[in-house]
Amino acid sequence: MSEPRLRSVFFGTPDFAVPIAEATAAVTDLVAVVTQPDRPKGRGRELASPPVKELALARGLPVFQPAKLRDGVLAAELERLKPDVAVVAAYGRILPKDLLDLPRFGCVNVHGSILPKYRGAAPIQWAIASCEAETGVTMMRMDEGLDTGDMLAILTIPIGPDDTGGSMHDKLAVLGGEIIREELPRYLSGALKAVPQDHASATMAPILSREQGRLDFTLPARILDCRIRGFSPWPGAFTSLDGGLLKVIRAKAAESPEPAAAPGTVVSLRPLLIAASEGSALELVEVQPEGRRVMTAAELVAGRRIELGKRLGSEERGA
Incomplete structure (x- = not known):
């Protein structure tokens, strides 16, 4: 038994x-x-x-x-x-x-x-x-x-x-x-x-807050990509565009065609690249503008005025 x-x-x-x-x-x-x-x-x-x-x-x-x-x-x-x-x-x-x-x-x-x-x-x-x-x-x-x-x-x-x-x-x-x-x-x-x-x-993993999802483009794109993925689905990653919230659903790290560009600057439209630090850029793949559906970055570019040199998140920094 x-x-x-x-x-x-x-x-x-x-x-x-x-x-x-x-x-x-x-x-x-x-x-x-x-x-x-x-x-x-x-x-x-x-x-x-x-x-x-x-x-x-x-x-x-x-x-x-x-x-x-x-x-x-x-x-x-x-x-x-x-x-x-x-x-x-x-x-x-x-x-x-x-x-x-x-x-x-x-x-x-x-x-x-x-x-x-x-x-x-x-x-x-x-x-x-x-x-x-x-x-x-x-x-x-x-x-x-x-x-x-x-x-x-x-x-x-x-x-x-x-x-x-x-x-x-x-x-x-x-x-x-x-x-x-x-x-x-x-x-x-x-x-x-x-x-x-x-x-x-030992390292600590504190409880997440909404504010931790705000993208800081003074960081390298590699780290921004990790944060976007780590903080999905909550709190999610976001920045601002023309005074409104822009959620970043998917993105990936890339090299910047303009390494000297200020962090947060749009340095390419196709693909949509945002300057980060250390000569890198964050390629936005899927986004969700405030009050709109989730869309591809190409749809965002086609549907509204996003010109080269615009700065995402500039309202947050007072620029």
Whole structure:
């Protein structure tokens, strides 16, 4: 007769966490799910359940949605379930010590970066925006810090030239499920050795704000391309044209035909090139003018007056 599987609880909230929750259920006896409270969503502001809650309900699992974590109530509820391990992925809140210490194998987190790089709320987006060649997921034993726990396993994936924050989010969610399927049983059997992070090499990935999508043409086009892709779909990349907002949906780095042109200057119409620093230019491929549909750069040039020498974003700089 085979030994009974170890009992687990899962902490997670958004779509990213769903494949990881499914993997947890595949290799352990998942006995409960903890997720964020339902939130208003959409134009009607009706309450919507987190994706992880929907998964739990479909599986008939108990769901906890505490508004507070530090009052001891959740810890008491989970203690009755006697979990051997907790798996955490994109839960959205820092767990207090009583929850971290509750399972006998502790709390295992799946983080969307190659730690110690990109600790924090937006690791997927910042890895692309920082022009990294690869990213991945790290499975770690949680402590009371922010993504500072000892590492148990890492899976990596290259960042392609067309990858965006959205596309890499989906890839890493799948990879997160893989690392749990492959490595959580090894951890629970004692086959994995925890490795401390090099805290001196840590970088942060702070939560994104709308303003971080504003394009700064004093940067090299290579970096602008990375930021456009990293910050897609949110907050998105934008500049201004004739006093109105111009969203940049897709672009790519190129050499400038006028290396001495001021940053933000239109230096070519076909293709539509905008001067950046270090002799580079950003080729706009798809854009969305304020109040208009998404269109190609060629359609933008054909449909309105964009002459050579015009400066995008000049209203923002007071030029």
